[in-house]
Structure formats: C-alpha cells, structure tokens
Amino acid sequence: MSFDKLVTKVALDLFARRVQGHTGEIAYQNGGGKLFEQFTHANRHYYPYHGEINLLSINRDAIAGNLQDVEHAIVVGPGPASSFSRKEYPILEKLPNLKAVSLIDLSADFNTQARGVLKQSRILCRRVKSVDDYEMDFRDAGTVVPAKGKAAVFLTGGLVTNLHNAPLNGFPDQDMQSMLSACRDLAGDDGYVILGYDTNQWHDSLDRAYDQSLAPFMKNIMKIIADHTTGIQGFDPHPNNFRYEMQWHKKASQVAHNLVFTKSQRFTITEPNGYVRNFAFDIGDELLMMSSIKPLPQKMTQLAGMCGLTTANGYFDQHGLVEHIFRSAPRHPVMGPPSTSTALIKLP
Ligand SMILES: C[S@@+](CC[C@H](N)C(=O)[O-])C[C@H]1O[C@@H](n2cnc3c(N)ncnc32)[C@H](O)[C@@H]1O
Numbered sequence: 385m386s387f388d389k390l391v392t393k394v395a396l397d398l399f400a401r402r403v404q405g406h407t408g409e410i411a412y413q414n415g416g417g418k419l420f421e422q423f424t425h426a427n428r429h430y431y432p433y434h435g436e437i438n439l440l441s442i443n444r445d446a447i448a449g450n451l452q453d454v455e456h457a458i459v460v461g462p463g464p465a466s467s468f469s470r471k472e473y474p475i476l477e478k479l480p481n482l483k484a485v486s487l488i489d490l491s492a493d494f495n496t497q498a499r500g501v502l503k504q505s506r507i508l509c510r511r512v513k514s515v516d517d518y519e520m521d522f523r524d525a526g527t528v529v530p531a532k533g534k535a536a537v538f539l540t541g542g543l544v545t546n547l548h549n550a551p552l553n554g555f556p557d558q559d560m561q562s563m564l565s566a567c568r569d570l571a572g573d574d575g576y577v578i579l580g581y582d583t584n585q586w587h588d589s590l591d592r593a594y595d596q597s598l599a600p601f602m603k604n605i606m607k608i609i610a611d612h613t614t615g616i617q618g619f620d621p622h623p624n625n626f627r628y629e630m631q632w633h634k635k636a637s638q639v640a641h642n643l644v645f646t647k648s649q650r651f652t653i654t655e656p657n658g659y660v661r662n663f664a665f666d667i668g669d670e671l672l673m674m675s676s677i678k679p680l681p682q683k684m685t686q687l688a689g690m691c692g693l694t695t696a697n698g699y700f701d702q703h704g705l706v707e708h709i710f711r712s713a714p715r716h717p718v719m720g721p722p723s724t725s726t727a728l729i730k731l732p
Contacts, residue, residue: 387413391612396653398609398671399663405640405675406548407605412463412491414608419601421464429592431703432542432582437470439707440540440580443699448478450697450709451576455533456484458570460522461543463489465497471540471580477507484532487517488525495519523562526569537570540580545677552633552640556677557687564684564691568712577693577710582678584704587632590639590678599628602641602673615654619663625649629670637683639676645669681706691715 385393391410397403412420424433440447457476462468476482485502487495495517502508502515514532518525522539544563550556567577584590603623610621625647631640645665653661685695692715699707 388612388614391609392614392653395609395613395616396655396661398673399653399665400661401671403549404672405550407673408546408548409490410608410612411601411605411674412494414604414611416601416604416608417464417491417494419604421466423598423601427593427595427597429589429595430598431589431593432705433467435701435703435705436540436580436707439699439701439705440471441474443707444474444478447578447697447699447707447709448475451475451479451536451578453481453534454479454536454576455481456486456531456535457482458486458488458529458535458537459498460488460525460537460539460567460570461490461494461541462487462498463494463541465501467541468494468498469501472538473501473505475538476502477505479536480511481534482508482511484514484516485512486529486532487515488520488522488529489517490519490521492517492519522570523566526566529570531572535571535575537567537575537577539567539578542581542676544579545581545675545679547675547677550636550638550675550677552636552638554635555637555679555683560677560679560684560687561691564688564693567710568692568715571693571710571712573712573714575712576696577688577712579684579708579710580705581684581708582676582703582705583680583700584678585634585637585680586704587634589703590632591630594630594639594641594676596628598630598641599623602628602643605673606643613653614656616651617654618649618651620647620649620651637678637680639678640672641674641676642670642672678704681708684708689713 547559606621627644629642648666650664693710694713696711697709
C-alpha cells in the first residue's frame with residue numbers, strides 16, 4: 385500500500401471515529417521518527433527509553449545466558465540506530481551460535497540504520513552469515529520470514545503494547561493475544577520471544593513521562609495527515625490548533641494519547657469514488673491518537689499461555705519496566721464452535 389493510501393485510510397478512520405489509537409502506523413514516518421528521538425532525549429522523566437537501555441545493559445549477560453542456543457535473531461521494530469545499537473545489538477554480540485539476523489520494521493530507514501549498526505561489529509560480521517530486512521507489519525511476517533534455526537524474536541520499546549482501538553473500560557485481551565500470536569509465529573515451535581514493555585500503573589510518574597515535550601511528535605501526525613491524505617480540503621494542521629493530553633485509564637491499563645482541538649475546524653475529504661465526506665470538530669473535541677498499554681506481567685503470562693508461549697524469565701527495574709522472556713510451548717488446538725449435531729442434545 386502506498387504511503388498516501390495508508391495515511392488516507394488512517395485519517396478517514398480517525399476523523400470518522402471508526403478506529404482510535406491507530407496512528408502509530410504513520411507517526412514514525414515523514415520526520416516523526418526524528419521528533420520521537422528528540423522527545424526521548426528532551427524528557428529525562430521518559431523512563432521507558434533510558435530505563436530500558438539501562439535494564440538491558442545491566443542484565444545483558446543474564447538475558448544472553450537464556451539464549452545461548454539461538455541461531456536466528458528476529459528484531460521487530462529496531463527503530464533508530466541510537467535505539468538498536470544500545471538495546472538488542474549488545475545482546476546479539478553475546479549469542480555464540482548466532483548465524484542469521486532478520487529485521488522487520490514499517491520504516492525502511494530504520495531497517496537500513498540497523499543494518500549499518502550490524503556492519504560495524506567485527507564479532508557479528510565473522511559469525512552472522514545472513515542479514516535480511518522486511519519493510520512490513522510484523523503481524524503479517526510469520527509466513528514471510530524464513531526459519532533459520534532456533535529463533536529469538538525481540539520487541540523492545542513497548543511495541544507489543546501499541547494496540548489499536550483498545551477499549552478504555554477493560555484490558556484488550558483479544559488484541560494482545562493477536563500480537564503475542566504473531567510473535568509466536570515468528571519464533572516457531574522451539575524459539576524464544578523477548579518483550580520489553582512497561583508495567584507501571586502510577587499516574588504521577590506516567591504524567592511526567594508523557595509530558596508536553598511529546599506534543600511535537602503527536603501534533604506532527606496531523607501534518608502528515610494534511611500532507612498525505614488524498615482529497616483533503618480545508619484542514620489546518622498547524623500545531624497551535626491542537627493540545628496534546630495524556631489520560632491514564634487504570635481499568636484498561638492504558639495511557640491514551642489525545643489531541644484536543646483548540647480551534648474549531650470544518651473540512652472535507654473527497655473519496656476516490658467522488659463521495660465528499662464532511663467533518664466538523666469544535667474546540668474541546670478530542671481524538672485518541674495512540675495508546676500505550678501498561679500490562680501487568682501476570683496478565684501477559686496468562687495471555688501468552690493461550691498463544692503457545694510460556695514465561696521463561698523476567699528482568700525488572702524500579703520504574704516497572706520489564707524484559708519478559710518467553711519460550712515456545714505447544715499451542716492449544718483451536719477449539720471451533722460446537723458442531724450443530726451436539727448442540728441439539730438437550731440434557732434431561
Ligand atoms: C516504540 S518504537 C520502538 C523502537 C525501538 N525498538 C526502541 O525501543 O526505541 C516502535 C518501532 O516499531 C516500528 N513499528 C511500529 N509498529 C510496527 C509493526 N506493526 N510492524 C513492524 N514495525 C512496527 C516503528 O516503525 C518503530 O521503529
């Protein structure tokens with residue numbers, strides 16, 4: 385799908401309130417990645433970034449110790465070189481049997497950056513015989529990335545918790561299972577999955593972590609929409625027309641990243657079939673742009689157990705960040721709906 389087509393779909397779903405929290409698909413592109421990087425450097429209270437680098441480096445040998453028989457590392461969402469070089473890469477150097485690395489990111493630029501980091505390592509250049517990369521959604525990669533021996537699938541930076549349309553009144557069990565199943569597909573029947581996510585449930589520290597220094601990244605999504613939505617007319621993406629607001633929904637273990645309209649707007653989007661959609665937003669109206677789910681580890685263990693993954697180990701820090709290591713386990717047979725014949729038997 386072309387980028388313009390993707391942005392147009394994301395924008396129509398957003399403004400029509402058909403889908404929420406899904407703009408992560410476009411947010412890191414067209415300058416978004418740079419703004420996200422600037423945010424991680426600007427806000428020292430944004431512990432998920434610096435905290436995870438510390439957590440991984442302090443526990444690097446221990447984490448690598450769990451993965452000594454790994455031959456194929458699959459890195460999902462490596463992000464910018466500044467992340468990959470300090471998160472997954474130091475662990476890959478500690479895997480004596482590593483022979484292949486696969487990179488999967490929606491952003492081709494991030495894949496290229498990660499390849500560049502791998503090329504610098506004399507250890508890995510000697511050991512790793514194949515590096516391939518995929519500019520795609522990892523949830524569709526299970527049937528695309530070839531198996532190359534015992535695999536370890538890495539998802540750092542809370543990627544596994546960037547769920548779309550997550551409810552605000554309860555935990556998104558089914559969507560999280562889809563994410564975990566996609567990881568299991570990549571790991572195969574005899575692999576590992578390493579998930580870096582945040583379990584923090586405290587409003588105060590979340591409020592400091594997602595402060596106004598995140599606003600430029602969030603507001604830039606409206607610029608991407610204005611620049612790449614086919615048929616959009618009259619929409620003013622100027623950053624002063626929006627306010628960034630984080631909301632913590634404890635029941636849903638969700639930080640909702642909202643943009644609130646500070647100027648009322650009327651605009652149209654003409655669809656390829658000529659149909660003109662009219663939109664009107666008033667001051668104070670809000671749109672949920674992205675969701676950061678903060679699952680408790682027991683919840684992830686429970687859901688992973690339903691997807692053929694069992695907890696092998698976990699490493700925590702004082703903020704509630706965790707590197708959760710799973711091993712592949714037999715998948716439960718898919719239970720179909722009861723066949724009509726059985727449904728008809730009535731108990732006396
Ligand atoms: C939250 S960032 C994490 C980046 C890096 N791992 C880190 O810890 O800083 C998410 C990364 O995953 C990529 N990404 C987001 N959704 C994805 C998807 N469904 N499939 C593949 N890559 C995705 C983004 O392009 C971005 O590089």
